Amino acid sequence: MIDNDELVEQWFRMYADEMYNFLVYYTGSTEVEDLVQEVFIKVIHSIDSFREESNPKTWLFKIARNVSIDEARRNRRKLRKLIRYERESTTIKPKTPEAIFELKEDEKELVQQINCLKDSYRDVLLVKGMKEFSTTETATILNWTENKVRVTYHRALKALRRKVEKIEE
């Protein structure tokens, strides 16, 4: 029987690239390799709580989202400190998704507008819309109810359309 380490290594081989792509869009940065690592460290620690009948991919993406939210919080704290002590300094901005995916103009516009939406809209558009997780899987990843996924997804699409239309006018 396959042991836990082998199982996680297998998942790493299967999903590392997919998770990398998701995190690039989710964080808006291309420097997400450390985050992918952190996700799998957390996976190793929590593997005993993984229910075998569940879909590992859903579970992995739920952890990935939690890890990137934690990271965003740490970054906000770092940024606040930086602003306090080095108001005059210039910061090096990380590369954005456009840089590695060579997005077309309309795709670039879409990604930019998704990132301008509020967090819950961006979450559901990327998880359900872009990654095409089912409503049930999305609910698991985002820790929402299925009804909330449906309502928020519908509203997020409407909000995104409004933003895109405004730009195009």
Added chain:
Amino acid sequence: MKNKDSIEKMLPSLPQTAQISEQKKREMWNNIQTKQENTYTKGTRGKRKGFVVGLASFVTLFLIGIIVLSELENTGNNNANVNQMLDVSKLEKDKGASNTIYTSYKPISLDLTKQIIPYPSKFPTYLPIEATNGETVKIRSWDPQGKKVSLEINYFKDDAGITHLITFESANFDNGYSVPEIDSEKLELKSGVSANFIINQNTRILEWEENKQFYKLSYTYLNNEQTHPSEELIEEHKNELIKIYKELK
């Protein structure tokens, strides 16, 4: 990409083709193993110390457990037996639910639910909103025998652009993923029952385990202004969820 449909179609077609090189992957996997071993070594020191405390707690809990079990035997269960299976004879499968993990059934009444579920779940008797939808229960069976069962009731209210949604869930097995949640706070609901209180942008969640049953109450609040919830609103929802918990019967 002008309309909603074409935007929806564009989302999955956004390029997701970046690949981590094989060499980088090997480095990353080595890092993962090294880092997780370091974390484990640090953790074991604390674990030794915790062992003595843990043992004492275990003995205490064991004794409490024996007392509680004997009390339960005396009082009996109110509406179901834990070892029984879900009675599906009056249920209709929900064919719209395309999920292979569980079998979902079309919503049924609360009275029928109490008769057919294989565990003595409690149900809400108090709600902070006047729900505009009927009280129906969605049941799911998580194994072919119908021994592992969960249920869900949604209560809606739409009020001048504000949507209130309260969801009650219970299960006779741990159907959550025991992944540490962000923004989670431990609350003592009553002696021996502690809960996690989780704050998401639009939803406040209270989840706990009681008598080997797992419960989750969530309060979703959506408004058109897309503003972040205030501390007061979060506190209000937390108090309401605790009140619903206290009135579960």
